[in-house]
Amino acid sequence: xxxxxxxxxxxxxxxxxxxxxxxxxxxxxxxxxxxxxxxxxxxxxxxxxxxxxxxxxxxxxxxxxxxxxxxxxxxxxxxxxxxxxxxxxxxxxxxxxxxxxxxxxxxxxxxxxxxxxxxxxxxxxxxxxxxxxxxxxxxxxxxxxxxxxxxxxxxxxxxxxxxxxxxxxxxxxxxxxxxxxxxxxxxxxxxxxxxxxxxxxxxxxxxxxxxxxxxxxxxxxxxxxxxxxxxxxxxxxxxxxxxxxxxxxxxxxxxxxxxxxxxxxxxxxxxxxxxxxxxxxxxxxxxxxxxxxxxxxxxxxxxxxxxxxxxxxxxxxxxxxxxxxxxxxxxxxxxxxxxxxxxxxxxxxxxxxxxxxxxxxxxxxxxxxxxxxxxxxxxxxxxxxxxxxxxxxxxxxxxxxxxxxxxxxxxxxxxxxxxxxxxxxxxxxxxxxxxxxxxxxxxxxxxxxxxxxxxxxxxxxxxxxxxxxxxxxxx
Numbered sequence: 001x002x003x004x005x006x007x008x009x010x011x012x013x014x015x016x017x018x019x020x021x022x023x024x025x026x027x028x029x030x031x032x033x034x035x036x037x038x039x040x041x042x043x044x045x046x047x048x049x050x051x052x053x054x055x056x057x058x059x060x061x062x063x064x065x066x067x068x069x070x071x072x073x074x075x076x077x078x079x080x081x082x083x084x085x086x087x088x089x090x091x092x093x094x095x096x097x098x099x100x101x102x103x104x105x106x107x108x109x110x111x112x113x114x115x116x117x118x119x120x121x122x123x124x125x126x127x128x129x130x131x132x133x134x135x136x137x138x139x140x141x142x143x144x145x146x147x148x149x150x151x152x153x154x155x156x157x158x159x160x161x162x163x164x165x166x167x168x169x170x171x172x173x174x175x176x177x178x179x180x181x182x183x184x185x186x187x188x189x190x191x192x193x194x195x196x197x198x199x200x201x202x203x204x205x206x207x208x209x210x211x212x213x214x215x216x217x218x219x220x221x222x223x224x225x226x227x228x229x230x231x232x233x234x235x236x237x238x239x240x241x242x243x244x245x246x247x248x249x250x251x252x253x254x255x256x257x258x259x260x261x262x263x264x265x266x267x268x269x270x271x272x273x274x275x276x277x278x279x280x281x282x283x284x285x286x287x288x289x290x291x292x293x294x295x296x297x298x299x300x301x302x303x304x305x306x307x308x309x310x311x312x313x314x315x316x317x318x319x320x321x322x323x324x325x326x327x328x329x330x331x332x333x334x335x336x337x338x339x340x341x342x343x344x345x346x347x348x349x350x351x352x353x354x355x356x357x358x359x360x361x362x363x364x365x366x367x368x369x370x371x372x373x374x375x376x377x378x379x380x381x382x383x384x385x386x387x388x389x390x391x392x393x394x395x396x397x398x399x400x401x402x403x404x405x406x407x408x409x410x411x412x413x414x415x416x417x418x419x420x421x422x423x424x425x426x427x428x429x430x431x432x433x434x435x436x437x438x439x440x441x442x443x444x445x446x447x448x449x450x451x452x453x454x455x456x457x458x459x460x461x462x463x464x465x466x467x468x469x470x471x472x473x474x475x
Contacts, residue, residue: 025161028154028157028158028161030084031150031153031154031157032154033084034081034084034091034150035147035150035151035154037077037080037081038098038143038146038147038150039147040073040077041074041077041078041098041102041143042140042143044070044073044074044077045074045102045105045136045139045140045143047066047069047070047073048067048070048071048074048105048106048109049109049136050066051063051064051066051067051070052067052109052112052113054066055067055113055116056112056113056116059116059117064113067109067113071106074102074106078095078099078102081095082095090149091146091150094142094145094146094149095146097142097145097146098139098142098143098146101135101138101139101142102139104135104138105135105136105138105139108135254281255278255281258274258277258278258281259278261274262274262275262278273415276415276416279313279316279346279350280343280346280347280419284339284342284343299332299333299334299335299457300332300333300334300335300338301330301331301332301459302328302331302332302333302338302341302369302456303328303329303330303331305338305342306326306328306338306341306342306345306367306369307326307328309342309345309346310324310326310342310345310346310349310367311324311326313346313349313350314349314353317350317353321357321361321362321363322352322353322357322362322363322364322365323362323363323364323365324349324364324365324366324367325364325365325366325367326366326367327366327367327368327369328367328368328369329369329370329371330458330459331369331371331456331457331458331459332456332457332458332459333454333455333456333457337454340423340426341369341379341454343419343423344379344420344423344424344449345367345379345381347416347419347420348381348420348447349365349367349381350416351416352365352381352383352385352445353365355385356383356384356385356386356444356445357383357385357386358385358386361385361386363383363384363385363442364383364384365381365382365383366380366381366382366383367379367380367381368380368382371456372450372452373452374455375452375453375454375455376450376451376452376453376454377451377454377456378448378449378450378451379448379449379451380446380447380448380449381446381447381449382436382444382445382446382447383436383444383445384436384437384442384444385442385444385445386442386443387435387442387443387444387445388433388445420449424449424451427451427452427453427454428451428452428453429449429450429451429452429453429454430449430450431447431448431449432447432448432450433445433446433447433448434446434448
């Protein structure tokens, strides 16, 4: 810090000394300029006298032209002195004295020339009075005095310039010494910094090797734990698949027992109840056997599950005259939610198989599932059958509405309707019925089940595939 302060002070001193030196040099140059001006003034005064003598001796007008030119030169010199010396009062006082003597001399010369121009006699010998020697000498004395004054000032300013140049040299030497000292200090500190950096580098190298060894050991541990977790996951998946398969097989066994009771039951009402129970248990069993758990054993694919369950329902019903189409996008949901959706769709598909087309009719049943917003879905089951009764659902009445007749004879809603309503309420949903083609002989039925609290997830592989397709689509 001390050497930095010395360097700064030396620099400031050098700047001040340089400014002083430049100022002194300017003053020296200005003094030389004044001396040159006085020399020109003296030369112009001599030109005036030469022109006067020449005209008085010869009466040649050419001398008058030289006289006028010298006179203008004198006036110009006085004007220049007044301009460049406006801040130098001492110089202006001396110049005014010279100018005053010059004007008196010019007046005398003008009178002698005027008198000579009026004299008809030929020119003769010049007299002392006609040349005004005293005025000429006075002018020379004034110019000489001003020149001596400027010479003294010049010598004084030259001495001042040398003195300030000396101090400028001292300041520059001081700057050089300070810079050399700063360079030495910087070199010493740089060496110290390099040594500290080398020590730090060695420390970091040692620490890095230690960390690499720890990371390697930890990586090996994590690899072992990962393999162990993967093995546990595979075991859990196998166990889950086995459990779900066993549940499905158990429910299938229950279905077999119910079929046994159906074959030994003659009561129509009991037969209908057992048949409905068998179909619903069969749907649950089919869903359990076909559950394929993904995403950390939490979610299942709805599209493949519902396709398999409804195909199994159609195969069990033996309705080859009815064409079933299923339009479910690839979506994920918890296993319980997926099973509920399958049972819900099964209820209305079976109902369409039994009541929509009559005893020997053929037709189509379409099942669709779509997302509605971020936390909702809608399940739609359509058929092109005879439609449902308008008294309960607002549809077109038909003779084929056996389901509603059965419900009315039982005094209210049937078991299937209650189950569908119960499953729908799990997701805060609602069921609506409407004809597909208003006014047709077979208007069909559209069952819309809105499930606002059913959250479905798009599989990650489907999202990446969609994004790739969007990227490949030209703008």
